[in-house]
Amino acid sequence: MKILFIKSAAVSSGSKSTEIAELFINEVKALKPEVEIKTFDLYGMEPFPEQDRDVLNGMFKGESEPMTALEEEKSKALYGFQDDFLAADVYVIQSSLYNWALPGRLMTYLDGVMKPNITYKYTANGPQGLLENKKAIHIHGCGGIYSDGSQQEFGDSYIQFIFKLAGVELLPTIWVEGIDFNPDAYDDVMKKSRELAKEMAKKLLA
Numbered sequence: 744m745k746i747l748f749i750k751s752a753a754v755s756s757g758s759k760s761t762e763i764a765e766l767f768i769n770e771v772k773a774l775k776p777e778v779e780i781k782t783f784d785l786y787g788m789e790p791f792p793e794q795d796r797d798v799l800n801g802m803f804k805g806e807s808e809p810m811t812a813l814e815e816e817k818s819k820a821l822y823g824f825q826d827d828f829l830a831a832d833v834y835v836i837q838s839s840l841y842n843w844a845l846p847g848r849l850m851t852y853l854d855g856v857m858k859p860n861i862t863y864k865y866t867a868n869g870p871q872g873l874l875e876n877k878k879a880i881h882i883h884g885c886g887g888i889y890s891d892g893s894q895q896e897f898g899d900s901y902i903q904f905i906f907k908l909a910g911v912e913l914l915p916t917i918w919v920e921g922i923d924f925n926p927d928a929y930d931d932v933m934k935k936s937r938e939l940a941k942e943m944a945k946k947l948l949a
């Protein structure tokens with residue numbers, strides 16, 4: 744089983760959902776030592792590719808005209824994420840809620856890997872997923888509380904949408920939430936999240 748661990752906290756330390764995601768990974772490893780884990784720490788990569796003008800100009804050239812060296816280099820950097828993405832059986836996606844949505848590099852990473860005719864295709868009945876027998880779990884750190892639906896955020900809803908679109912089965916999200924707005928809740932939230940991470944690790948392998 745190949746696990747792709749995608750980390751997107753921009754801070755270098757203190758990310759609560761990163762701690763929970765790492766615990767989840769360690770728990771899976773303890774239960775099934777033969778799993779292969781590949782980690783992408785998106786904010787630990789320099790330089791990080793962009794889906795910019797060179798990349799899109801290159802994409803629209805198609806077969807008719809060769810890409811410039813710069814277009815090719817930038818396209819390879821971004822779309823090169825696809826090989827590991829397609830090879831994985833399980834995606835563990837850590838994110839921190841920034842501005843009610845996902846960190847920018849995670850969106851860029853998803854632009855690089857979620858592509859028509861690779862992860863989904865359009866049919867007369869709407870889009871259809873092309874990834875089979877793959878699972879994902881989203882571990883999401885948020886300042887406020889969103890999992891009860893009392894407030895709206897677009898991070899988890901986007902992850903749910905885009906992975907389902909690709910045909911990936913999602914385990915329930917682990918929300919590591921509410922600590923910024925209620926620091927006294929730290930111990931309770933982390934305890935609950937650690938327990939849930941252990942439960943989800945078992946569920947993943949069941």
Ligand SMILES: Cc1cc2nc3c(=O)[nH]c(=O)nc-3n(C[C@H](O)[C@H](O)[C@H](O)COP(=O)(O)O)c2cc1C
Nearest residue numbers: 752758759760761839840841842843884885886887
């Ligand atoms: C740049 C930035 C933007 C943020 N935007 C939001 C937000 O829109 N809503 C919210 O509830 N918390 C927001 N927060 C708080 C984080 O979501 C919170 O600190 C959370 O714990 C981060 O997750 P992590 O600790 O698991 O990395 C923001 C924090 C930063 C640094």
